[in-house]
Amino acid sequence: MQDLTGKPAGDKPDELTAITRSGQSVFMSVYKTKVGDQCWLITITWCKNMLLHGLSVSIDGPHVETKCKVELKPWYFWRKQGSKSFVLDGKAIDVFWDLKSAKFHGETEPSSEYYVAVVCDDEVVLLLGDMKKDAYRKTGCRPSLTDPVLISRKEHVTAKKKFSTRVKFHEKGRFHEISIESKNISTDHGVDWEMEIRIDGHLMIDVKHLQWKFRGNESISFKKVNIEVFWDVHDWLFSPGVRHALFIINLTSPAAAFPAASPAISWSSRLASPGSTEGFDASELYEFSLFLYAWKLE
DSSP states (O other), X not given: OBOTTSOBXXXXXXHHHHHHHTTOXXXXXXXXXXXXXXXXEEEEEEEEOSSOEEXXXXXXXXXXTOEEEEEEOGGGXXXXXXXXXXEETTEEEEEEEEOTTXXXXXXXXXXXXXXXXXXXXXXXXXXXXXXXXXXXXXXXXXXXXXXXXXXXXXXXXXXXXXXXXXXXXXXXXXXXXXXXXXXXXXXXXXXXXEXXXXXXXXXXXXXXXXXXXXXEEEEEEETTEEEEEEEEOHHHHHSOXXXXXXXEEEEEOTTSOOOSXXXXXXXXXXXXXXXXXXXXXXXXXXXXXXXXXXXXXX
């Protein structure tokens, strides 16, 4: 893996934990794309603290050693327009970005007036943002014949009691808000904890006695979409300091059955191998996994 300067760069989970605890939001989206006859995974990471934004693009080719990472750290973010070229698995890759006029509206990801494009074999294999005409003009390349598929998203968010995020139930559908709120209620026997999970304001999961049910899962259906929710809030309740809970939200179409495997097994099987083309058909059912790390502030 390489960074923007071409030097090796590895994953740093301890560093990620440190910046998250300091109040920085991190959103990671993984897209499955088709390059030639192979499937590659492209990870787009946006981060935000109180003052600055950062962006990195990580590409995983069909082999373990074919990885590259283009990173615009917050202190380099004055370079809001540019490109980076490198060779990955024998193929020329170009990453273009234009964030000069990007509108964030207080969020970690920009909402408009930007683009991030990944180009290979004279095709734009991944294009994010609303400035598509500008991106195609800058790259001078045609759109890919196969649309990329968002297969997972990882978010680190901080709050005191209520956490929220937005997801799409279908590849081209609208966004829906998922909110998670924890409550402590005084009773004759002491303090009782509860947790509510809502979609677009509708109460979908209500967990009573959370201190006994700090790990669990539940299947629900909303607007003809099957949703499996896993939660682990142990550290919220029993660990001192700023700790995070983990929520895994798997979405599938009504025709697809939920796997009986654990969340980790479900996730690994869904990712499959980057070099595999099996199941990468435009008509396949939409499946998506959200990993939400909810950091609770005191």
